[in-house]
Amino acid sequence: MDGATGRYDLLVVGGGPAGMAAATTARELGLHVALVDERPSLGGQIYKQPGEGFVVRDHAALGRDHVAGRVLIDATQRSGAHVLLRTSVLTLRDGDVVLHTEGEPVRTVRAGRVLLAPGAHDRPVVFPGWDLPGVLTAGGAQTLVKTQRVAPGERVLFAGSGPLALAFPAQLHGYGVNVVAALEAGPPPAPRDALRLLGAARGNRQLLLDGLRYRAALLRGRVPLRYRRIVVRAEGGDRLAAVVHAAVDSGWRVLPGTEERIEVDTLCLGYGFFPSVELMRVAGCALRYDEDLGGPVVELDEWMRTSVPGVLAAGDGTGVAGALVAVDEGRLAAIGAALDLGRLPLPAARERARPLRARLDRKRVFREALGRLYRVGPGVYDLATADTVVCRCEEVTCAAVDRAAETTADVNVVKGYTRAGMGLCQGRSCQRQVAARVARRHGLRLAEVPTGTPRSPVRPVPASAVADEQLQDGGFFTRDA
Amino acid sequence: MTRDPAPGDGAVLSPSAAHLRQELPADTDVLVLGGGLAGSAVAYYLAREGVDVVLVEREELNRQASGTNAGSFHFQIALHQLTAWGTDNVRDRLLAEVRLHAQAARMWTELEQELDAPMGVHTTGGLMVAETDAELRLLVDKNRIEAEAGLETQVLLAGELRAFAPYLADDLTGASYCATEGHANPLVSAPLFALRAQQAGAEIRTHARVREVVARTPAGTGFTVRTDAGTIRARRVVNAAGAWAGEVARLSGLTLPLRAEGLHVNVTEPREHVLDPLVQHIGRRLSLKQSGNGTFIIGGGWPSAPAPHPSRHTTRWDSAAGNMGVAVRVMPGLADVRVVRMWTGVMAFTDDLSPIVGESGAVPGYFTCIATTGFTLSPLMARLLAEHMARPSSRPLPPEYSPDRNPAGRPAA
Numbered sequence: 054m055d056g057a058t059g060r061y062d063l064l065v066v067g068g069g070p071a072g073m074a075a076a077t078t079a080r081e082l083g084l085h086v087a088l089v090d091e092r093p094s095l096g097g098q099i100y101k102q103p104g105e106g107f108v109v110r111d112h113a114a115l116g117r118d119h120v121a122g123r124v125l126i127d128a129t130q131r132s133g134a135h136v137l138l139r140t141s142v143l144t145l146r147d148g149d150v151v152l153h154t155e156g157e158p159v160r161t162v163r164a165g166r167v168l169l170a171p172g173a174h175d176r177p178v179v180f181p182g183w184d185l186p187g188v189l190t191a192g193g194a195q196t197l198v199k200t201q202r203v204a205p206g207e208r209v210l211f212a213g214s215g216p217l218a219l220a221f222p223a224q225l226h227g228y229g230v231n232v233v234a235a236l237e238a239g240p241p242p243a244p245r246d247a248l249r250l251l252g253a254a255r256g257n258r259q260l261l262l263d264g265l266r267y268r269a270a271l272l273r274g275r276v277p278l279r280y281r282r283i284v285v286r287a288e289g290g291d292r293l294a295a296v297v298h299a300a301v302d303s304g305w306r307v308l309p310g311t312e313e314r315i316e317v318d319t320l321c322l323g324y325g326f327f328p329s330v331e332l333m334r335v336a337g338c339a340l341r342y343d344e345d346l347g348g349p350v351v352e353l354d355e356w357m358r359t360s361v362p363g364v365l366a367a368g369d370g371t372g373v374a375g376a377l378v379a380v381d382e383g384r385l386a387a388i389g390a391a392l393d394l395g396r397l398p399l400p401a402a403r404e405r406a407r408p409l410r411a412r413l414d415r416k417r418v419f420r421e422a423l424g425r426l427y428r429v430g431p432g433v434y435d436l437a438t439a440d441t442v443v444c445r446c447e448e449v450t451c452a453a454v455d456r457a458a459e460t461t462a463d464v465n466v467v468k469g470y471t472r473a474g475m476g477l478c479q480g481r482s483c484q485r486q487v488a489a490r491v492a493r494r495h496g497l498r499l500a501e502v503p504t505g506t507p508r509s510p511v512r513p514v515p516a517s518a519v520a521d522e523q524l525q526d527g528g529f530f531t532r533d534a
Numbered sequence: 535m536t537r538d539p540a541p542g543d544g545a546v547l548s549p550s551a552a553h554l555r556q557e558l559p560a561d562t563d564v565l566v567l568g569g570g571l572a573g574s575a576v577a578y579y580l581a582r583e584g585v586d587v588v589l590v591e592r593e594e595l596n597r598q599a600s601g602t603n604a605g606s607f608h609f610q611i612a613l614h615q616l617t618a619w620g621t622d623n624v625r626d627r628l629l630a631e632v633r634l635h636a637q638a639a640r641m642w643t644e645l646e647q648e649l650d651a652p653m654g655v656h657t658t659g660g661l662m663v664a665e666t667d668a669e670l671r672l673l674v675d676k677n678r679i680e681a682e683a684g685l686e687t688q689v690l691l692a693g694e695l696r697a698f699a700p701y702l703a704d705d706l707t708g709a710s711y712c713a714t715e716g717h718a719n720p721l722v723s724a725p726l727f728a729l730r731a732q733q734a735g736a737e738i739r740t741h742a743r744v745r746e747v748v749a750r751t752p753a754g755t756g757f758t759v760r761t762d763a764g765t766i767r768a769r770r771v772v773n774a775a776g777a778w779a780g781e782v783a784r785l786s787g788l789t790l791p792l793r794a795e796g797l798h799v800n801v802t803e804p805r806e807h808v809l810d811p812l813v814q815h816i817g818r819r820l821s822l823k824q825s826g827n828g829t830f831i832i833g834g835g836w837p838s839a840p841a842p843h844p845s846r847h848t849t850r851w852d853s854a855a856g857n858m859g860v861a862v863r864v865m866p867g868l869a870d871v872r873v874v875r876m877w878t879g880v881m882a883f884t885d886d887l888s889p890i891v892g893e894s895g896a897v898p899g900y901f902t903c904i905a906t907t908g909f910t911l912s913p914l915m916a917r918l919l920a921e922h923m924a925r926p927s928s929r930p931l932p933p934e935y936s937p938d939r940n941p942a943g944r945p946a947a
């Protein structure tokens with residue numbers, strides 16, 4: 054931090070691959086950098102580190118991701134960036150970033166540039182029984198296994214889709230979890246697709262090979278791998294006892310008469326990701342809609358600048374593309390910030406950016422191919438029935454949402470009538486589902502339904518941490534017009 | 535009373551989208567401009583009187599002040615009604631306002647029955663706390679005015695307050711208690727009025743922003759109003775556009791003595807129920823209550839950061855910090871309760887704080903319906919106005935609420 058003015062050149066939100074790469078690059082360019090993450094350690098989602106109390110004896114044994122992560126983490130720690138962990142970003146406005154470190158009062162810091170690299174979260178899928186204990190998201194299961202070394206259950210069914218889908222069951226299997234079957238909603242990889250992907254860069258081929266490796270691991274482990282099948286229902290009393298799944302067409306619509314029932318105590322769901330756009334929305338950044346990238350994604354220019362002056366974005370938070378893309382985007386954003394701050398002349402910035410751009414372009418081609426391959430089918434929004442709870446926090450059923458949608462096509466109004474999205478998770482899990490029902494009722498495409506008004510704080514924060522007794526009510530008796 | 539709308543499962547009591555998006559009628563007797571609580575209630579009471587009425591709303595119903603406010607019933611005199619550190623200079627206005635509040639208090643106890651549906655009305659009582667001796671003296675002062683106006687309030691001294699509300703800070707100097715205060719659910723109130731209005735014959739239209747309000751000549755022959763949903767002729771109009779009422783009035787060359795102000799509200803995670811009454815502060819900006827589902831709703835007049843319509847005002851962190859500062863000071867048990875959401879709403883403050891309800895002298899047939907403490911007062915003001923419009927000679931309106939009143943004769947804020 055610049056002691057005299059009390060401000061950073063660059064404040065990076067998110068200590069995943071994108072944020073770490075940005076922080077180290079920005080330090081190389083001589084910027085004063087802070088990197089903030091709400092988790093207790095650096096690494097983000099993919100390089101999640103074992104929790105306290107675990108001593109890792111052999112990093113290599115934990116897999117290549119873990120090693121790659123360690124390298125980035127070490128570089129970040131050596132870079133001289135000011136790393137603030139267990140610190141969440143609550144909101145930002147005009148270069149003021151509001152931070153909350155666990156156990157401390159909220160504080161506001163100023164930064165010349167802010168880079169948002171908040172990653173993505175699991176895409177929730179709503180079907181009857183999705184809220185039973187024993188049903189969890191792949192990210193949740195992965196966190197359990199990676200940081201706690203706890204198996205999520207005795208008999209685990211995995212269901213999901215997308216480029217990373219097979220990674221989860223393979224990882225779970227690798228950690229000794231009994232995965233009884235893996236269901237992929239998309240089609241099996243066709244040779245044609247593999248050919249199209251061969252033109253990809255080395256890093257991308259790596260990702261593709263990873264996919265094959267995961268598949269091979271599952272086959273070796275005799276984990277039945279079934280394509281074009283989706284979960285339709287979870288059953289059980291006070292916890293999961295069985296799952297019913299069925300075959301789907303290319304739009305993920307269930308084919309009648311194909312239902313099968315399997316007894317399991319755990320269901321792991323990995324139907325792709327949503328970019329975490331809450332901070333971008335609160336900041337007022339322009340978004341566009343891209344279903345393949347997970348819905349609303351932020352608009353960026355060639356230097357990763359958003360539409361809001363001073364705010365940049367990178368990584369999965371700008372569209373889900375994986376860790377390798379995230380790293381290159383993070384570096385590019387750091388160069389963009391240095392350029393904007395006048396710390397790097399344009400020709401030098403271009404020069405530094407060139408190899409990154411070349412790699413990113415190739416990765417984008419690859420990503421688009423994958424996106425088409427694993428596009429989420431609209432049938433995913435048809436699984437819920439009238440009495441399925443859509444908003445878990447406030448226990449709002451689909452029927453209630455549908456009734457509200459009779460009066461309006463505005464999701465904010467539906468929220469007001471039903472309380473869907475007003476709970477602790479602040480709508481992260483249900484808002485798309487609600488929007489999908491509104492869209493269907495009014496004959497709109499999902500992309501045409503505007504999302505609800507963005508509001509702070511993006512994380513819950515204790516009242517005492519917010520409270521500032523020094524702030525006096527500004528002149529109640531002298532209110533000016 | 536105390537019928538809670540069942541969130542999630544109750545029927546949605548609002549006109550359907552199928553009604554709201556129909557074609558705009560070509561003419562009407564009364565056209566109501568604005569679909570908040572004031573406009574919806576005016577439409578309802580007019581329709582109940584058998585008057586031909588159409589309501590036009592710029593966006594969706596109840597999306598502005600009436601759907602973003604805290605839903606508290608403010609009956610006792612509050613900080614925002616004072617213009618200085620005392621009550622002497624504004625005694626007459628306060629007397630009149632408290633009388634109105636007492637009338638509104640009675641009306642709210644009957645509204646759910648009148649509209650035959652739950653509105654989340656809860657009579658919880660309300661405490662107005664004091665931190666200093668000067669503030670306590672102010673409570674005693676205002677208690678006299680309230681008594682004179684027929685509103686029952688009681689001043690509790692420090693010890694009595696501790697016994698009555700042990701969850702409040704133990705060093706408060708006292709509080710004034712009003713047993714009839716409480717709250718209702720702002721998310722359902724205006725839509726319910728609109729639905730009952732429609733059922734009584736009113737036509738309600740959304741996405742019908744008013745662009746032009748032209749008084750036809752000769753004076754008194756009505757208006758031609760152009761909206762985004764078409765043009766309509768009306769014999770009379772009611773400006774119920776809340777914070778935008780000034781803007782709408784200017785379309786007809788009128789000025790209203792009011793200004794728009796954006797306010798900040800916080801809501802916390804739900805906790806076990808501990809707080810019954812509404813809590814306010816006589817010297818600082820605070821309104822605090824625990825809702826039926828256990829969340830604490832905390833506001834009291836802290837400012838938001840303006841943004842032009844259709845953007846919504848953004849929240850200011852210093853408002854959150856100041857607001858929570860007062861709240862935790864008054865109720866220390868809030869310290870570890872987590873704030874989950876903040877939002878803003880924009881409302882009209884009239885220059886002299888009194889409601890503006892009545893007909894313009896300059897433009898006959900042009901009526902206005904605006905109240906500052908507008909969740910509490912709008913149903914009452916709407917009913918008074920509607921009854922007057924239906925039966926002008928037998929139901930005169932108080933001249934002190936006329937849009938043409940001379941604010942100079944009354945102390946301005």
Ligand SMILES: Cc1cc2nc3c(=O)[nH]c(=O)nc-3n(C[C@H](O)[C@H](O)[C@H](O)COP(=O)(O)OP(=O)(O)OC[C@H]3O[C@@H](n4cnc5c(N)ncnc54)[C@H](O)[C@@H]3O)c2cc1C
Pocket residue numbers: 066067068069070071072089090091092096097098099100140141142143170171172173174175191192193195217220221326329332367368369370374375376377379511512
């Ligand atoms: C559940 C899940 C599992 C995945 N598994 C794999 C896999 O097996 N193989 C693979 O190749 N890829 C995997 N990916 C993809 C890979 O993790 C991402 O592509 C990569 O991590 C993206 O990096 P990032 O820096 O953009 O985001 P992340 O790595 O997600 O990092 C974002 C960081 O921002 C922090 N953050 C967010 N909001 C705030 C806030 N308001 N305040 C403070 N901090 C905040 C988060 O705590 C997080 O640490 C997975 C992704 C997810 C979500």
Ligand SMILES: Cc1cc2nc3c(=O)[nH]c(=O)nc-3n(C[C@H](O)[C@H](O)[C@H](O)COP(=O)(O)OP(=O)(O)OC[C@H]3O[C@@H](n4cnc5c(N)ncnc54)[C@H](O)[C@@H]3O)c2cc1C
Pocket residue numbers: 567568569570571572573590591592593594595596597598599600601602603604605606607608742743744745774775776777778779782796797798799833878879880881882903904905906907908909910911912
């Ligand atoms: C945060 C906050 C907290 C509050 N707390 C309380 C409380 O606890 N208790 C209390 O009594 N009061 C409270 N108030 C005040 C109260 O909410 C308002 O006074 C009341 O809701 C005003 O109702 P209204 O119908 O006049 O205005 P609004 O509800 O704002 O309705 C006006 C309508 O007019 C529409 N409109 C505007 N321009 C046009 C146009 N050109 N054409 C068509 N339509 C138009 C708007 O879209 C809007 O829907 C609070 C206000 C705020 C903002």
